[in-house]
Amino acid sequence: NAGVTQTPKFQVLKTGQSMTLQCAQDMNHEYMSWYRQDPGMGLRLIHYSVGAGITDQGEVPNGYNVSRSTTEDFPLRLLSAAPSQTSVYFCASSYSNPGTGGETQYFGPGTRLLVL
Amino acid sequence: AQSVAQPEDQVNVAEGNPLTVKCTYSVSGNPYLFWYVQYPNRGLQFLLKYITGDNLVKGSYGFEAEFNKSQTSFHLKKPSALVSDSALYFCAVRELSRGSTLGRLYFGRGTQLTVWP
Numbered sequence: 350n351a352g353v354t355q356t357p358k359f360q361v362l363k364t365g366q367s368m369t370l371q372c373a374q375d376m377n378h379e380y381m382s383w384y385r386q387d388p389g390m391g392l393r394l395i396h397y398s399v400g401a402g403i404t405d406q407g408e409v410p411n412g413y414n415v416s417r418s419t420t421e422d423f424p425l426r427l428l429s430a431a432p433s434q435t436s437v438y439f440c441a442s443s444y445s446n447p448g449t450g451g452e453t454q455y456f457g458p459g460t461r462l463l464v465l
Numbered sequence: 466a467q468s469v470a471q472p473e474d475q476v477n478v479a480e481g482n483p484l485t486v487k488c489t490y491s492v493s494g495n496p497y498l499f500w501y502v503q504y505p506n507r508g509l510q511f512l513l514k515y516i517t518g519d520n521l522v523k524g525s526y527g528f529e530a531e532f533n534k535s536q537t538s539f540h541l542k543k544p545s546a547l548v549s550d551s552a553l554y555f556c557a558v559r560e561l562s563r564g565s566t567l568g569r570l571y572f573g574r575g576t577q578l579t580v581w582p
Contacts, residue, residue: 390574391573446569448560454511457508
């Protein structure tokens with residue numbers, strides 16, 4: 350199994366540009382989530398999904414959109430990038446919501462985004 | 466109120482000495498507690514978790530953590546540190562939505578552990 354994969358590994362954007370961060374998992378996990386990691390802030394939940402066709406907002410959803418058309422894929426879209434979105438983004442998956450059942454999450458390697 | 470706190474930004478220990486990385490929590494109901502580790506330029510990896518049962522939880526790479534309900538703590542420990550243990554460690558706690566069985570994880574800010582040879 351490849352586990353959780355993320356592309357790209359690194360991206361530079363100009364303010365106002367759009368892009369999609371890709372995330373895929375091959376473990377047949379129902380629950381997937383996106384976090385951003387900022388120095389001194391830990392990980393903050395952006396959006397999550399409990400299954401195909403079902404998404405919901407996390408702690409810091411503004412400026413981001415998600416969709417879940419398949420179990421495997423959970424892309425994160427930035428419609429109009431802002432410097433405040435400069436961060437490291439992690440995708441994670443688990444069999445079910447770790448906030449409910451205590452499931453272990455598996456994390457991707459991350460995407461480092463710089464918005465100028 | 467902050468659900469989970471890691472009071473130390475950095476912990477430095479000599480190789481071979483015991484290490485402790487502290488975590489305290491503040492949630493209602495029974496807590497689910499986790500430790501994750503992040504090596505440089507990598508994603509987070511699961512170390513161990515407490516859901517129920519024995520207060521002392523053993524995890525990967527020789528790490529263990531003790532759930533202390535009275536002190537609302539879940540400190541990560543290892544009897545003998547290795548240089549290769551140097552990494553960023555995150556504590557996480559589950560908090561339930563009010564009146565619901567649904568919850569989400571809250572992560573601490575992380576503690577940078579450096580083990581000196």
